[in-house]
Amino acid sequence: MIFVVLALLLCYVVCHIWALVPLPRWGKWTIAVFAVLCFALEIVSFTPLMNHLPLGVASFVYNLGNKTVIVLLYLLMAFLLLDLGRLVHLVPRTMLHDNVPVTIGIVALIAVVFVYASIHYNHKQRVEIALEGGDRIERPMKLVALSDLHIGYHNRRSDLAKWIDIVNSENPDLVLIAGDIVDMSYRPVIEEDMAAEFRRMKAPVYACLGNHEYYSGEPNAELFYREAGINLLIDSVADFNGISIIGRDDRTNPNRLTLKQLQEKYPALNSQFSILLDHQPYHLEEAEQCGIDFQLSGHTHRGQVWPISWITDAIYECSWGSHQRGKTSYYVSSGLGIWGAKFRIGSQSEYVVVNLK
Numbered sequence: 001m002i003f004v005v006l007a008l009l010l011c012y013v014v015c016h017i018w019a020l021v022p023l024p025r026w027g028k029w030t031i032a033v034f035a036v037l038c039f040a041l042e043i044v045s046f047t048p049l050m051n052h053l054p055l056g057v058a059s060f061v062y063n064l065g066n067k068t069v070i071v072l073l074y075l076l077m078a079f080l081l082l083d084l085g086r087l088v089h090l091v092p093r094t095m096l097h098d099n100v101p102v103t104i105g106i107v108a109l110i111a112v113v114f115v116y117a118s119i120h121y122n123h124k125q126r127v128e129i130a131l132e133g134g135d136r137i138e139r140p141m142k143l144v145a146l147s148d149l150h151i152g153y154h155n156r157r158s159d160l161a162k163w164i165d166i167v168n169s170e171n172p173d174l175v176l177i178a179g180d181i182v183d184m185s186y187r188p189v190i191e192e193d194m195a196a197e198f199r200r201m202k203a204p205v206y207a208c209l210g211n212h213e214y215y216s217g218e219p220n221a222e223l224f225y226r227e228a229g230i231n232l233l234i235d236s237v238a239d240f241n242g243i244s245i246i247g248r249d250d251r252t253n254p255n256r257l258t259l260k261q262l263q264e265k266y267p268a269l270n271s272q273f274s275i276l277l278d279h280q281p282y283h284l285e286e287a288e289q290c291g292i293d294f295q296l297s298g299h300t301h302r303g304q305v306w307p308i309s310w311i312t313d314a315i316y317e318c319s320w321g322s323h324q325r326g327k328t329s330y331y332v333s334s335g336l337g338i339w340g341a342k343f344r345i346g347s348q349s350e351y352v353v354v355n356l357k
Contacts, residue, residue: 003043006069009076010039016079020106022098039072041065050153051187059188062153066340067114070305074113077307078106117305117343124166124336125350129322131294131329133356136273138242143354144172144203147279147298148335150212152183155337157192163336163351164197170353172203174240177230178298179210179250179279183339186220198228206231206238208247208277210299212339233277237266243356244272246292250279259286273356281332284317288325294354295330302334306346320347 014035018028042065044050050058085091095102133140144167151160167175182189189195198205207230213221225232233247235257246269249256259276263269274293281297302320303309312319316332323330331354334347 006039006042006072010035010072013072013075013079016082016096017075019097020099021103022100035068038064038068042069045153046184051185055153055188055191059153059156063341066154067343070117070341070343071110071114073305074110075106078109113345114343117345121338121342121344121349123349124163125348126353127350128353128355129331130355130357133243133273133293136242136271137356141173141241141243141356142170143174143176143356144170145176145178145296145331145333145352145354146336147178147296147333148180148210148301148337148339149177150180150183150335150337150339151194152185152188154340154342155183156188157194157197159337160194160197164200166351168200168202172353174243175201175203175205176245176275176277176296177205177207178277178296178333179208180212180298180335180339181207181210181230182216182221182224183212183337184216186216186224189224195224195228198230201229204231204240205229206233206240206245206247206277208233208279209250210279211250211252214250214252235262237262237269239268239272242272244269244274246274246276248276248278251282259290259292263290281316281318281330284323284325284330287330288328292328295328296333296352297330298333298335300332300334301338302347304338304340304345304347305343309346 014032017031021028021031041061045062045065050061053061082091082096086093149155149163207225209218209221222232231238233245235249236247238245244266246262248259276287276292276295278295278297280299287295300312300316300319303312318330318332320332320334323332331352333352334350336349336351338349
């Protein structure tokens, strides 16, 4: 259904480009065919065919196809705005037909926006927060909290290596990952031996599952986490220097335990400082009701690009950043990596340094 909607939007944009661009018919056809082919690559990126293409080709297909959709979104907004201007008689009809200045203006604007979006994505923001552990922790600690790495066809091993270097430079006592380490397929993760990069971590790593681990196959996720030296918590609890780390199964699994059931299963949660890893930040009241000290979530990406960020802000109680409910602190990360196109507009790629006092 979503591809049908996208196809209709593509037709709307292509029709406007056809009318606007001052080129002979063969030039207009070239642009139209190129746009359709790029959109077709987006569809291919969601099919099993990706796993049969050479890795470099599959990466190209994934990147170009997903970038096309985001560029399509911004062209759609530009043409809708111009059409609205026509309806209220602010924009003359001639502006949208074989108009050189308007064509150059739109191309320049789109180019500037997406060059910025690419640079902004690749610049990882360091966010620092402080938590009070009181006498329930053995000593002050530094934690690095991550989510949504989405390693795969677009975030390759070279990207992951840079991220591991960033984390190691913080000299953390502990690394926490709130799900979606893998994007859509384990094929590129295995072929590039990305597990070796995680084994370079200088601190213990604990993680929970995200929805993308289910999309790419949960058994594959468990095997990869073991190879990478990541402590995977699936509706289970681990003790680290007197801290209880709770990893919930993702809500993709309708049979996952409730937080209350986990609390009953692990009584130590009631006396130790507790950190909850729960990928999707729904029902934040559960952590408050169970007396959890800190919850780390991800999933939202804060929409990745504006104006989708407005949608995530409307859906979630907290779609990004620090949040407080009673005595429970929360952080919903917009993610270190990204799903789809490597663009950030109105959101940021980040890692969180938690100073536990």
